[in-house]
Amino acid sequence: MGNLKTGHIVEAAIWLSLTIFLYIYSFEFDKEIEIYKYGASSWPRAILLLIAIAAIGQLAFHWRSGDGAGTSMIGQATADSAEDAAHESHHDSARWYAWTFFLLAIPFVYLNLPEWIAAAMSLEKPGLHTVKLISAAVLVAIYLIAIRGNHVGGILALPILFGAFLQDFGFYAMAPVFILGVMYLFGERRYKHMVLVMAGLFALLLMFFVSLLYLGLPAGNISPFYDFGTGLVNILQ
Amino acid sequence: METFNNFLGGTVALFSDPLGILIFFGGVIGGMLFGAIPGVSMLTLAAILLPFTAHLSPEHGIMLFSVIYCTGVYGGAITAILFNIPGAPENAPTAFDGYPMTKNGQAGKAVGAAVMCSALGGTVSAVIMMIATAPIANWAISAFGPPEIFALVFFGLAVASSVGAKTFWKGWLSILAGLLIAIVGLDPVGGIERWDFNMPYLLAGIHFIPTILGFFAVTEIFVQAEKKAKGSYVAPKLSVDFPTLAELIAHKVAVIRSIVIGFFCGILPGIGATLAAFMGYNEAVRWSKNPSEFGKGKLEGVISSETANNAATGAAMIPLLALGLPGGALTAMMVGVFQMHDMEPGPLVFINSADLVWVVFAAMFFANLSILFVGYLETKTIINLLRIPFQFLAPMILCLATVGAYAVRGLTIDVIVMFVAGAIGFFLRRSGYSVAGIVLGLILGRIGEQTFAQAMQMLHFEWSGFIGRPIALGLIIAGFLTLGGSIYGAFFKKV
Numbered sequence: 231m232g233n234l235k236t237g238h239i240v241e242a243a244i245w246l247s248l249t250i251f252l253y254i255y256s257f258e259f260d261k262e263i264e265i266y267k268y269g270a271s272s273w274p275r276a277i278l279l280l281i282a283i284a285a286i287g288q289l290a291f292h293w294r295s296g297d298g299a300g301t302s303m304i305g306q307a308t309a310d311s312a313e314d315a316a317h318e319s320h321h322d323s324a325r326w327y328a329w330t331f332f333l334l335a336i337p338f339v340y341l342n343l344p345e346w347i348a349a350a351m352s353l354e355k356p357g358l359h360t361v362k363l364i365s366a367a368v369l370v371a372i373y374l375i376a377i378r379g380n381h382v383g384g385i386l387a388l389p390i391l392f393g394a395f396l397q398d399f400g401f402y403a404m405a406p407v408f409i410l411g412v413m414y415l416f417g418e419r420r421y422k423h424m425v426l427v428m429a430g431l432f433a434l435l436l437m438f439f440v441s442l443l444y445l446g447l448p449a450g451n452i453s454p455f456y457d458f459g460t461g462l463v464n465i466l467q
Numbered sequence: 468m469e470t471f472n473n474f475l476g477g478t479v480a481l482f483s484d485p486l487g488i489l490i491f492f493g494g495v496i497g498g499m500l501f502g503a504i505p506g507v508s509m510l511t512l513a514a515i516l517l518p519f520t521a522h523l524s525p526e527h528g529i530m531l532f533s534v535i536y537c538t539g540v541y542g543g544a545i546t547a548i549l550f551n552i553p554g555a556p557e558n559a560p561t562a563f564d565g566y567p568m569t570k571n572g573q574a575g576k577a578v579g580a581a582v583m584c585s586a587l588g589g590t591v592s593a594v595i596m597m598i599a600t601a602p603i604a605n606w607a608i609s610a611f612g613p614p615e616i617f618a619l620v621f622f623g624l625a626v627a628s629s630v631g632a633k634t635f636w637k638g639w640l641s642i643l644a645g646l647l648i649a650i651v652g653l654d655p656v657g658g659i660e661r662w663d664f665n666m667p668y669l670l671a672g673i674h675f676i677p678t679i680l681g682f683f684a685v686t687e688i689f690v691q692a693e694k695k696a697k698g699s700y701v702a703p704k705l706s707v708d709f710p711t712l713a714e715l716i717a718h719k720v721a722v723i724r725s726i727v728i729g730f731f732c733g734i735l736p737g738i739g740a741t742l743a744a745f746m747g748y749n750e751a752v753r754w755s756k757n758p759s760e761f762g763k764g765k766l767e768g769v770i771s772s773e774t775a776n777n778a779a780t781g782a783a784m785i786p787l788l789a790l791g792l793p794g795g796a797l798t799a800m801m802v803g804v805f806q807m808h809d810m811e812p813g814p815l816v817f818i819n820s821a822d823l824v825w826v827v828f829a830a831m832f833f834a835n836l837s838i839l840f841v842g843y844l845e846t847k848t849i850i851n852l853l854r855i856p857f858q859f860l861a862p863m864i865l866c867l868a869t870v871g872a873y874a875v876r877g878l879t880i881d882v883i884v885m886f887v888a889g890a891i892g893f894f895l896r897r898s899g900y901s902v903a904g905i906v907l908g909l910i911l912g913r914i915g916e917q918t919f920a921q922a923m924q925m926l927h928f929e930w931s932g933f934i935g936r937p938i939a940l941g942l943i944i945a946g947f948l949t950l951g952g953s954i955y956g957a958f959f960k961k962v
Contacts, residue, residue: 241898245640252647255662263657266920267928270659273916274650281643287954288636334890337883385692386890389685389865393883401869409862416695416858427859431866439870443522447870448879 233296238289245285249278330383333376337387337394340369359452362398377415385415400450400459406432440466470597474832477825481530481833490527491830494534495837499845501535502542509539511684511864513800518676518871525808526823530830532801537593537780537834539797540740541585541842544773548577557740557776560748564761564768571764580710580766581773582842584722588774589835591726592733592781597828604789604814611790611814613921614933618942619792620915625946627907628953633899635953641901645908646915648673655917668880675803675909677872677885682902683796684868685889688861690896695857710766718770721751725771729778734786740779740795747775777838781831787812788824792914796903799910 253275260271344365348358373391377384392408409428418424439445440463449459481487501512513535520528543558548565561581568577611619624642632638651662652672663669715722725747732743751771752761761768786792791813793799805812810820817824872885892902922939926932933939 252662255664259654259659259661261657261659263654263659266656266924268920268923270654270657270661273654273919274647274661277643277646277650281640281647284636284639284643288634288640291634291636341883382689382693382696386689386893389869389886390883390890393869393879393886396869396873396879396882401873405866405869409866412862412865413858416692416861418856418858428862431863435866435870445870445874446877447873 232293234289234293235296238292242285242289245281245288249282249285253278326380326383329376329380330386333373333380333383333387334390336369336373336376337390340365340391340394359398362452366395366399381415381417385412388412388415396448396450398450398452399455401447402436402459402462403450403455405435436462436466470601473821473825474597474829477822477827477829478833480526480822480826481829487527487530487826490523490531491534491833494531494830495538495834495841496845498535498538498834499542499838499842502539503545503845508543508683508687509535510796510800511687512539513797514676514680514683515864515867515871517679517800517803518874520804521807521875525805525810525820526826528804528808529801529823530827532797532804533784533827533831534834536783536797536801537589537777537831538838538841540776540780541581541589541773541838544581544585544769545578548581548769549574557744557779558772559741560744560772561769561776563748563772564763564765567762567764568766568769573764576710576766577769580715580769582838583710583715584725584770584774585777586835586839586842587722587777588726588729589777589780589838590832592730592778593828593832593835594781595730596781596784596831600785600788600824600828601817603785604817610938612936613918613925614936614939615942616790616792617915617918617922618933618939618946619786619790620911620918622942622946622949623792624908624911624915625949625953627904628950632901632904635956637898637900638904638953641895641904642908644895644900645905645910646912647908648678648905649909649912649916655913656920668878673884674875674881675906676875677881678888678909679796679800679803679906680868680872681885681888682892682906684864685886686892686896686902688864689889689893691857691861693893693897714766715770718767720754721767721771722774724750724754725774726778729775730782732775733779733782740776740783743779744772744776747771777835780835784827784831788816788827789814793907793910796906799906802910 256271256274256278260269262269340362344358344362347353347361347365351357353361369391373384373387377387388408388411392404392411395404406428409431410424413424413427440447444467446463449463450456481491497512497516498509502509513532516531516535520531523531540557544561544565547558547562549569565577565581568574628635628638628642632641649672651669653659653670654661660670728747728750729740729743732746733740748761748768748771751767752758755761755767783795783798787798787801791802791811793802802812810816868885869882872881873879875881892905895905896902933943
């Protein structure tokens, strides 16, 4: 096994699995182009081959040198302390990864689950909206429980959850909650400060982008969030 | 004389337009400020502003980015000196001696040296850029066809693979991941859908703006979040104390050497300023009578690194404007600004948009000069904004990024793509991959595949056709030699 660790093997396995998965999918567009004899799939397959070679090369490097940095590399060792932060904060255990990926899955559950339930129950639009509201509430509750003890995972998942909610609940209703959430996860506990900063930042965003630039931000499509968003835009514009 | 007249024309056009003046000073202050805020960089600002440049004229958009580039490279030195957190890879060598100087109670002198040397290196580089870019572009029109551009992309990627990542292999995997993202969507020759997984969103390809916003701005917030989790946020404190004229004159050889090194490194597509800073610093150590003093707080270390990285900024515009090839992450975003205005950077820009080129050149010249004055004022006044705690800065940056990603096409899925890219960038960075490499791969991948297809059609699918084109052949050989050297280093040199 040389200097190999489980993490190195997992890393190589991820790259190689991705390569195999995308190679299989490349047959879907393996079509001839009259004026170009290499067709549409040669370039992607060449890139996949290089990825596979580099992943194996990386594995061989770890086998020989462990976690050491490469020679002649420019700008990493001192410029990027992300790795050190990971080790120092003990966020590189398998448990932490599993926990974090569970948190990251929550937004994607919201993006798909209500549609599946509505389709299974043959629900119309109002019914779908109700399912979405209930799903959002349940998933937020699960998120709040799951972030206890994993603030970094919580910060990674929160923006994606915010992005997943934008279409249905709108920027205007979600942004204040999102701003408060980020501040809280970054360790701020002075609630008066949090509310003041949130109000100031939200007002600045609205004044600059909505009033001044007339930028249409997502207003949502579920009542009462939609009504709140459009009402705010009417006042500001 | 013609160059001087063009420069005067660009200067008049820049300063006779109130909006242009506003954007110029906004870029100068914004670049310095974002470069100087620990945890974010000029790339964060550029990524946030990128979507909004669609509402500006091409002149204003490109000018804004070039100004941010000049002042942001300097701004990153402040965090390197004060907190040992380089604002960008090109400021990393500045920290080698700058941070020990802070610990020795000489922070002001180090920051002062960075102000003066960045201004000097950048201004000289801007002058050479004005003289050299147009002749190179004129030559490029006749000498550079698709085979040469493909060969240059290959060479640029080969060199860039050694920057930013922990190992050569991770450098390549980063670039290849970018090339992979660039493939999604329609193929450039036959318009065949590739890896769209029957999702209409992916048909048009993954848009580079949410991706860039995610990999730079959002990833940076996540990395800082992890640092906050271990409780290591340092409250900024600052003073400024310029080095004396005698001290600068004593280092004149280091300054001149770093300008020359910086400029020639800057021309290379892919890594420009980073290689310049490291080589400038390395040469200073190599030529020094007392090399053992470096790394312990030697003023010459800061001078060499900061002169070289700013000297590369002007040079990096040469491959961008003369050949359409970005020299780094920020110049790659400039390609994005061109594309948003249905323009392609390259030799024809000098014919079709000469006004734009000279406004940009004038802006870069004055931006570098302004580092001297605004940089001094900034370290005295605006720098107080650094006192904003990161927990208040983070939601502001995330909200701006959200608006920026959404504004591109009015799709909430772009916001999700951005945040997912941010999370992926976070995991890749903590594993030693380079997010700058991914973005370079993404931008150069599209250019690379297109020019490869055109080159092969042009050469009737005969690979030997490259032998008859000396520039393309030379670049491909240089690329393979670079690769060979890196592979040799990865396998046979002692780690």
